[in-house]
């Protein structure tokens with residue numbers, strides 16, 4: 001496969017608007033895929049990412065779950081990292097290292113945060129704004145950290161007010177990242193959109209367990225982890241599909257009022273297009289980055305642009321959600 005040089009990658013433009021956030025192209029690096037260091041995020045931008053999402057950052061430093069905390073399976077990967085991070089105070093330095101350079105290259109930095117309470121979420125969101133994040137993504141969906149993520153984000157009555165409090169506390173857009181580990185994702189999507197979320201990221205990893213028959217024990221140190229990669233793409237696409245329909249029914253336009261950002265198994269342009277046609281305005285790339293490396297962003301963008309050249313529409317925005325027609 002051809003390798004894009006960094007200067008070529010910067011020419012791969014397909015600007016996309018997600019609420020107030022303008023991406024250089026439709027791809028974002030998903031949260032937690034690279035170490036939290038600013039330098040690696042800048043490298044992703046130079047390699048062609050339309051924007052980057054930071055690792056989820058919490059109030060205090062956290063070492064995460066015992067290893068093994070990540071391994072690949074045939075159709076993706078399993079992880080139970082346990083939200084390791086240096087804490088929001090220390091993270092200021094990494095934001096300083098990434099924000100000016102990413103922004104100069106036309107790519108926004110979305111600060112991801114996780115917390116156990118609304119007050120903590122608000123404080124973290126304000127800090128990300130202070131650090132120059134273009135938007136903040138609330139991790140309401142990590143499936144393997146007790147008291148965080150899904151424990152909060154699966155209940156619309158709990159997560160709605162948290163989103164609202166964060167929206168009220170900052171001027172930057174607040175995105176809500178939702179969990180697929182619920183019977184129906186749409187009540188959470190509606191709660192977040194009504195609370196003022198400017199975009200919904202769909203979805204985080206799917207709760208899963210793997211067992212080693214030789215050891216007769218679960219493989220992950222935390223036993224339960226999250227499945228990502230190709231295996232979960234149809235789950236993510238279905239989430240985008242359902243949320244598109246649910247928002248439309250509520251009179252919330254899923255492009256103009258509360259755009260969707262697809263996450264889960266995006267490995268190629270065709271995968272990205274599935275999300276776009278189901279209703280997403282942009283996509284995040286996680287596990288595929290771990291498998292394909294930095295070229296993945298340029299490759300997806302070029303493929304989508306080539307596809308668009310063959311369509312009657314000349315703007316990607318006009319194509320979003322059109323599989324529903």
Ligand SMILES: Cc1cc2nc3c(=O)[nH]c(=O)nc-3n(C[C@H](O)[C@H](O)[C@H](O)COP(=O)(O)O)c2cc1C
Nearest residue numbers: 030031032056079139204228229264265285286287
């Ligand atoms: C190793 C690893 C670490 C992750 N860490 C985070 C995280 O800190 N915060 C978060 O919101 N999502 C996290 N995720 C979920 C990804 O951001 C993404 O939503 C998910 O992996 C699905 O996308 P993919 O199939 O492209 O990987 C992590 C995923 C992996 C594989």
